[in-house]
Amino acid sequence: MTLFDELAEKLGDDQWDEWKAKVLDAKEEIAAFVASRRPGRGAEVLDWFQGSFNFCLQIMYNDGTPDVIIRFPGPGHTTFRDEKIQNEVQVIQFLQDKTSIPVPRLFSWGLTKDSPRNLGPFMISEFVEGVHLSDVLKDPADPKRLYLNPNIDENILDNVYHQLSDIMLELYSFDFDRIGAISKEVISGSWSVTGRPLTYTMNELATTAFFPVKEFPSTTFTSTREYVQYLTTEHKTHLWTQRNICGSPLEARDRYVSRLLYAKSIDKHCMNDNGPFKLFCDDFRPQNILVDPETLRIKAVLDLEFTNAMPSQFASDPPWWLLLVGPDSYLLRDHTPEEFVEAYEPRLQHFLQTMERAEVARPGAGDAQPLSSLMREAWATKRFWFDYAARKPFDVKVIFDNCLNESGAGIESLDKEACEGIDPFVRMKMQQLRTYDAECSEVIGKTHILPG
Numbered sequence: 001m002t003l004f005d006e007l008a009e010k011l012g013d014d015q016w017d018e019w020k021a022k023v024l025d026a027k028e029e030i031a032a033f034v035a036s037r038r039p040g041r042g043a044e045v046l047d048w049f050q051g052s053f054n055f056c057l058q059i060m061y062n063d064g065t066p067d068v069i070i071r072f073p074g075p076g077h078t079t080f081r082d083e084k085i086q087n088e089v090q091v092i093q094f095l096q097d098k099t100s101i102p103v104p105r106l107f108s109w110g111l112t113k114d115s116p117r118n119l120g121p122f123m124i125s126e127f128v129e130g131v132h133l134s135d136v137l138k139d140p141a142d143p144k145r146l147y148l149n150p151n152i153d154e155n156i157l158d159n160v161y162h163q164l165s166d167i168m169l170e171l172y173s174f175d176f177d178r179i180g181a182i183s184k185e186v187i188s189g190s191w192s193v194t195g196r197p198l199t200y201t202m203n204e205l206a207t208t209a210f211f212p213v214k215e216f217p218s219t220t221f222t223s224t225r226e227y228v229q230y231l232t233t234e235h236k237t238h239l240w241t242q243r244n245i246c247g248s249p250l251e252a253r254d255r256y257v258s259r260l261l262y263a264k265s266i267d268k269h270c271m272n273d274n275g276p277f278k279l280f281c282d283d284f285r286p287q288n289i290l291v292d293p294e295t296l297r298i299k300a301v302l303d304l305e306f307t308n309a310m311p312s313q314f315a316s317d318p319p320w321w322l323l324l325v326g327p328d329s330y331l332l333r334d335h336t337p338e339e340f341v342e343a344y345e346p347r348l349q350h351f352l353q354t355m356e357r358a359e360v361a362r363p364g365a366g367d368a369q370p371l372s373s374l375m376r377e378a379w380a381t382k383r384f385w386f387d388y389a390a391r392k393p394f395d396v397k398v399i400f401d402n403c404l405n406e407s408g409a410g411i412e413s414l415d416k417e418a419c420e421g422i423d424p425f426v427r428m429k430m431q432q433l434r435t436y437d438a439e440c441s442e443v444i445g446k447t448h449i450l451p452g
Contacts (some may be wrong), residue, residue: 004194004208005208005242005436006444008207008210008438010443012077016078017076018427019120020050020074022119028044029057030059031045033060033116034057036106038059042062043059044059044062046058046060046067050196053304055073056072056386057070067174068126069127071117074120076207078207078208082121083198084198086111087308088122090182090183090184090447091304091305091307094191099170103302103304104126104127104302105126107124109121109124113130115358118193119196129290129299130293130299132289132290133296134287147324157354158350160286161351161354161355161431163297165354169359173300174279175275176277177192177199178195178221179277180219181197182309183195183281183307187312193308193309196220197221199306199308200283200306201234201282202216204394209394211242217230223273224271228266228390228404233282234393236263238261241257243429249429249430252426258401261401264299265404269387270311277309277312278310278311278315279310279315280310282391284301285321287324288303301431316371317373317384317388319351322344323344324349327340328398331395355372355375359371393407
């Protein structure tokens with residue numbers, strides 16, 4: 001598994017901490033600002049909390065007005081902050097206009113230029129009481145890490161899976177003709193894809209790998225193949241530019257070969273090339289869902305910032321989060337791919353059986369190939385693994401080698417130009433690692449052991 005760039009992480013954490021101190025220093029001003037956008041008397045900050053990308057302040061009023069949340073994406077952990085908020089606001093408004101999916105009511109939002117002290121773009125929304133679904137499902141025997149409780153009551157899973165199936169089926173019912181961020185046309189009120197896809201992966205690469213952001217897409221895509229080919233280019237750029245991604249000449253060689261072989265499998269795994277394209281959120285998972293602790297009724301779906309119209313095969317893959325963590329995190333914890341599959345498949349069968357019941361109950365059942373059937377197909381054909389690797393550039397090698405490369409293909413399957421590029425690539429990566437190691441020693445006092 002690939003490590004992040006420690007220098008990039010330190011820079012990001014330092015930026016976040018400096019900015020967070022400014023936010024907390026401005027609590028009274030922020031409370032007054034929120035009251036100007038969501039009227040009520042006696043507004044003050046009751047509490048604050050943070051996630052991976054966002055910092056939130058809970059605002060209470062002394063006149064009985066319900067509490068609200070103001071959420072800022074923070075620098076250092078988030079790139080393209082204004083764009084991120086704009087995209088998420090559009091998705092929230094779409095879901096409120098078109099679906100029954102519970103999302104917090106949005107009262108106000110704005111860009112950096114609109115915020116107190118230019119702290120950053122913001123959203124002000126209702127405060128929803130509830131517990132994170134992941135806290136209900138996780139293993140109580142291992143509270144410090146996120147694993148599905150292996151002894152969880154099947155009735156609890158039935159309840160949760162049925163609600164999640166309804167949400168996924170509703171999202172899948174909408175079609176778009178391009179890949180990218182959606183927005184609403186002011187005059188006609190119609191929804192369409194108008195901006196580039198801003199994804200979880202792009203944010204992660206920019207903040208933890210010093211990925212050259214000018215190489216990210218600047219426009220929409222019109223076909224699945226075109227978009228997936230871009231993603232394989234993104235994989236290659238990442239491999240070439242993250243200086244500590246290869247810890248030895250052998251690792252550099254193996255990563256090079258695996259990424260190029262993965263790119264050669266596009267024809268095998270791409271489907272519905274010209275659409276329609278479907279709404280897909282990289283970060284839709286139990287950690288971002290609030291439920292009533294007594295009934296487990298879903299009360300709010302949160303953190304929709306990386307939702308785009310995407311290739312339909314992404315939206316028709318089985319959920320990667322059925323064990324609460326994805327395959328990449330599972331493997332990082334010293335498990336094998338076989339152990340992941342052994343633990344995952346029983347949950348997948350349970351989930352799909354629940355979805356099948358939800359499909360039968362929906363109006364128009366039988367009009368098209370059921371989503372549950374597409375998910376079974378994706379798992380059986382290994383398209384699930386291809387799509388997951390497409391969105392996980394840090395883990396392409398381990399996923400390709402263990403889950404996709406059934407023939408055991410190696411360097412002999414690459415063309416002459418690719419083969420001739422291996423040795424120069426390896427020399428470049430080892431020089432990058434030496435430079436990186438020297439900088440780490442100077443900046444954070446940590447020296448890596450470079451193989452001879």
